Amino acid sequence: MIKVENLVKRYGSLMVSNNLNCHFEKGKITVILGGSGSGKTSLLRQVTGLEKPDSGSVYFNGLDLTTMGRKKLYDTRKKMGMLFQGSALFNYLNIFENIAFPLREHTKIADNIIKTIVTMKLEMVGLRGTEKLMPSQLSGGMTKRVGLARAIVMDPEIIFYDEPTSGLDPISTGVIDKLIKDLNQALNITSVVVSHDIKSCFRIADNIIILFYGDIIAEGTVEEIKNSKDLRVKQFINGEPEGPIPFTRTDKNYLDEILFD
Amino acid sequence: MDITAKFGRFTLNRLQILGRSGIFLLAAIFQAFLPPFRIRRLVKEIEFIGSKSFLIVFVTALFTGMVLGIQGYYSLSQFGAEAALGVMVALSIIRELGPVLCSLMVAGRAGSAITAEIGIMKITDQFPALEMMAIDPLKYVISPKIIAGILSLPLLTAFFNLVGIAGGYLVGVKLLGVNEGAYLGKMVLAITFTDIYGGILKSLCFGVLITWIASFMGFTAEPTTEGVSRATTNAVVLISLSILIVDYILTSLLL
Numbered sequence: 464m465i466k467v468e469n470l471v472k473r474y475g476s477l478m479v480s481n482n483l484n485c486h487f488e489k490g491k492i493t494v495i496l497g498g499s500g501s502g503k504t505s506l507l508r509q510v511t512g513l514e515k516p517d518s519g520s521v522y523f524n525g526l527d528l529t530t531m532g533r534k535k536l537y538d539t540r541k542k543m544g545m546l547f548q549g550s551a552l553f554n555y556l557n558i559f560e561n562i563a564f565p566l567r568e569h570t571k572i573a574d575n576i577i578k579t580i581v582t583m584k585l586e587m588v589g590l591r592g593t594e595k596l597m598p599s600q601l602s603g604g605m606t607k608r609v610g611l612a613r614a615i616v617m618d619p620e621i622i623f624y625d626e627p628t629s630g631l632d633p634i635s636t637g638v639i640d641k642l643i644k645d646l647n648q649a650l651n652i653t654s655v656v657v658s659h660d661i662k663s664c665f666r667i668a669d670n671i672i673i674l675f676y677g678d679i680i681a682e683g684t685v686e687e688i689k690n691s692k693d694l695r696v697k698q699f700i701n702g703e704p705e706g707p708i709p710f711t712r713t714d715k716n717y718l719d720e721i722l723f724d
Numbered sequence: 725m726d727i728t729a730k731f732g733r734f735t736l737n738r739l740q741i742l743g744r745s746g747i748f749l750l751a752a753i754f755q756a757f758l759p760p761f762r763i764r765r766l767v768k769e770i771e772f773i774g775s776k777s778f779l780i781v782f783v784t785a786l787f788t789g790m791v792l793g794i795q796g797y798y799s800l801s802q803f804g805a806e807a808a809l810g811v812m813v814a815l816s817i818i819r820e821l822g823p824v825l826c827s828l829m830v831a832g833r834a835g836s837a838i839t840a841e842i843g844i845m846k847i848t849d850q851f852p853a854l855e856m857m858a859i860d861p862l863k864y865v866i867s868p869k870i871i872a873g874i875l876s877l878p879l880l881t882a883f884f885n886l887v888g889i890a891g892g893y894l895v896g897v898k899l900l901g902v903n904e905g906a907y908l909g910k911m912v913l914a915i916t917f918t919d920i921y922g923g924i925l926k927s928l929c930f931g932v933l934i935t936w937i938a939s940f941m942g943f944t945a946e947p948t949t950e951g952v953s954r955a956t957t958n959a960v961v962l963i964s965l966s967i968l969i970v971d972y973i974l975t976s977l978l979l
Contacts, residue, residue, distance in 0.1 A: 513852050537858035544856075551853035554844075565857045617857075 464489040464621060464653045465510060470519035472502075472509060479505040480516065481677035487621070492647050492654040494664045497674035498699065498708070503657045504548075506674065507623055510655070511543060512536050541569060544614030544622040544652075548629065550606040552598040552613070558585075559594035562613045569617070584612040588642060604635030611642060621653040622646065628660045640666050661700050665689070673699060675708065745940045748862075749870070749932070752939070755863040756871050765868040773834045773869070773935070774876030778883070784829050785884040788821055789813060789891020796892070797900050806900075810907035811914040813892030818885050818915065818923045824971050826884040827877060827930035831963040835938040838869055839959040842942025843952030866943070870935045877931030878924045885923070922978045929974060930967050937963045 465487040472480040479502035487493045487510075497503040508514040510521050512528045521528040523539055531539070552561050562581045566572055572580070585591045588608040598606055607627060614622055624643065628636040640663045647654050647667075658664050664671060671688045673681040673696055681688060681696045688696065698706030796812045842865065845851060851861045889911070896902040938959050945955035 508852075511856060513855055533860075537860075540856055540858040545853070547849045547853055549848050551849040553850060553853075554848070568857065568859055 464524065465655070466522040467506075467510060468520045468522070470506070470509060470516050470521065472505060472514070472516045474505075478502075478677040480509065480519075483519070483677075483679055485672055485679060485682065487653060487655050488670065489653050490647070490651050491669040492643065492656060492667050493670045493672065494656045494658055494668040495672045495674060496658060496661070496664055496699070498659060500676070501674040502677040503659075503674050504625060507625055507655070507657050511545060511623055512540070541617060542620045544617065544619035546607065546610045546614050546622065546624045546627055548625045550598070550610035552606055552609060554598055556598075557594065558590070558596050558598065558601070558609055561598065561609060562616050564613065565617050580616065581612075584616050587615070587646075588612045589638070602635075604631050604638065607631065607635070607639060608642070611639075611646075615646060615650075615652070618650070619652065621655065624654065624656040624658075626658055626660075627656060628658065628663050636660070636663055639663075643667050661702070675699075741944075744944075745936070748866075748940050748943070749936045752862055752866040752870050752936075755860065756867040758863070762864070762868065765864070766871060769868045769872035770876055772837075773830065773872045774880060777830050777833055777876070777880055780829050780833055781826055781880050781884050782887055784825055785817075785822075785887035786891040788825060789817065789888035789893075790895045792816060792821075792888070793892040793895030793900070797896055797902065806896075806902050807906035808910060809892065809896045809902050810889075810909075810911035813896070814885075814889050814911045814915055815919065817888040817892075818919050820923075820971075820975075822885045822888060823877075823881050823923050823926040823930060824967060826881045827927065827934060827967050828964055830877065830880065831934050831938075831967065832960060835934045835963050836956050836960050838935065838938035839942040839945070839956045840952060842866075842939055843945040843947075843955055846942070846945060847947045847949075847952065866939045869939055870932065873931040873935030874928060875931075877927045877934070881924060881927035918978075922974075925978070926971060926974050929970060933966055933970060934963050937966065 467483055467485045470480045470483040472478075483506065495503045495506060505514065509516045510528075512521070516529055519529070523542075526535075526539065528536065528539065552558075553564065556564065559581055562584055563577050566577050566580065581594070582591060585594070588611055590605060590608055590612070593601065593605070593609070598609070601609065611627075627639050627643065631639065643654055643656065644667050646652050656664070656667065665685050668685055670684060671682070672679055673688070675695060681691055681693055683691075688700065691697065691700075694707045697703075698708050792813045793809065796809050797806060800806050800808055800812065845865065851865075854861045854864055893907060897904050897907050941955045941959035941962070942952075945951045
């Protein structure tokens with residue numbers, strides 16, 4: 464479905480994608496795991512064409528996203544859905560209009576059919592009856608579900624989730640996880656999830672990619688990752704504060720800095 | 725660092741921002757003429773920038789006209805030329821005060837709101853969300869605002885002129901007893917089409933300035949709470965200053 468080849472991206476001197484190669488398989492849920500600043504959100508932005516890599520390619524169904532023109536990119540984007548970390552709902556539109564938005568912009572579907580589609584999508588995320596509310600009147604978990612309903616309203620082939628469960632309570636997390644899984648199975652939608660939530664990752668993932676400061680340090684199924692011998696992977700999935708992944712970012716010696724600076 | 729290098733970097737940086745904002749404006753206007761046309765978005769923006777500014781423009785115009793009536797009467801009566809009050813009030817308002825004051829009021833009211841709105845859309849990822857839905861944010865969000873500015877400001881200014889002249893009339897004729905025929909008659913004779921045309925042309929330019937600077941500041945705001953509040957303040961200051969500066973340039977070109 465999506466193939467990433469030799470992707471390189473840096474912000475100034477910070478390497479966020481260090482020659483990445485990976486593959487998001489059709490009909491599978493791939494979870495990109497990594498700590499804060501590991502470059503996972505940046506990878507997602509490059510894979511969706513929101514950001515251009517410094518070099519390398521991203522192939523969507525065989526077409527290179529990084530070199531195609533704007534019009535072509537927009538056409539490709541119509542096959543993609545994305546759930547943003549903060550849901551990114553339009554705060555001046557109510558829930559119904561938020562979900563109907565892509566339909567109104569890209570299709571000439573009649574109002575009564577739009578209503579049917581929106582109702583179906585809301586039913587899928589379990590929020591029928593909230594049509595008239597404004598986004599500010601919903602809880603964090605509910606706005607995520609509305610965001611998800613909007614992401615699937617055009618029946619995309621692939622959905623990207625940017626930290627779908629961060630900041631949610633355990634029950635909402637469970638609901639979102641189940642939704643991701645259900646959508647993947649019921650509609651056969653390819654899913655790419657960026658997350659640092661190990662528990663939810665193990666629950667939903669078919670494949671896992673672990674990023675560490677712009678490098679892929681592990682790749683495989685849930686079982687393979689769980690049984691990984693790599694110390695960094697072990698530290699990350701067990702959430703240990705001590706290990707090969709340093710807590711501090713600077714290379715400077717602490718004593719030197721305190722005593723001699 | 726060497727002072728020359730610092731100055732050079734500063735200048736290059738500023739020039740780059742100027743260039744980017746220029747491309748931003750041209751692209752937004754260009755996009756407005758490409759289908760699909762979003763009339764509803766445009767009407768909404770005109771409502772916000774234009775019709776919701778009516779009250780504030782009305783009050784500003786009324787009191788400006790009234791003050792001009794008093795001040796003008798005081799100055800003119802020293803030469804026994806009270807009859808020219810209408811001409812004085814109308815000329816100052818139509819040529820200068822109408823477009824400038826009206827634009828300054830709209831900048832404070834709508835300009836700041838535009839920057840804040842766009843900045844908050846940026847913080848909450850609504851621009852990438854539009855991108856992901858295959859909609860150009862520049863065309864969807866910015867173009868209608870700039871076109872609405874271009875359409876609204878001349879109309880608001882015309883309204884300002886009317887109310888201002890009425891305010892001068894109220895004070896001059898009804899309160900201070902200037903001859904009604906002289907106030908209106910001399911005014912109609914003295915005002916030429918060039919005066920009106922110049923004022924409206926100014927307001928057109930200010931309409932672009934307000935929406936352009938406000939949108940660009942919001943679009944390039946640092947995506948934090950602090951960044952947006954700073955951008956909003958900067959936008960209003962920058963818009964107000966550029967209105968006054970551009971006003972001088974236009975006046976000297978038109979005369």
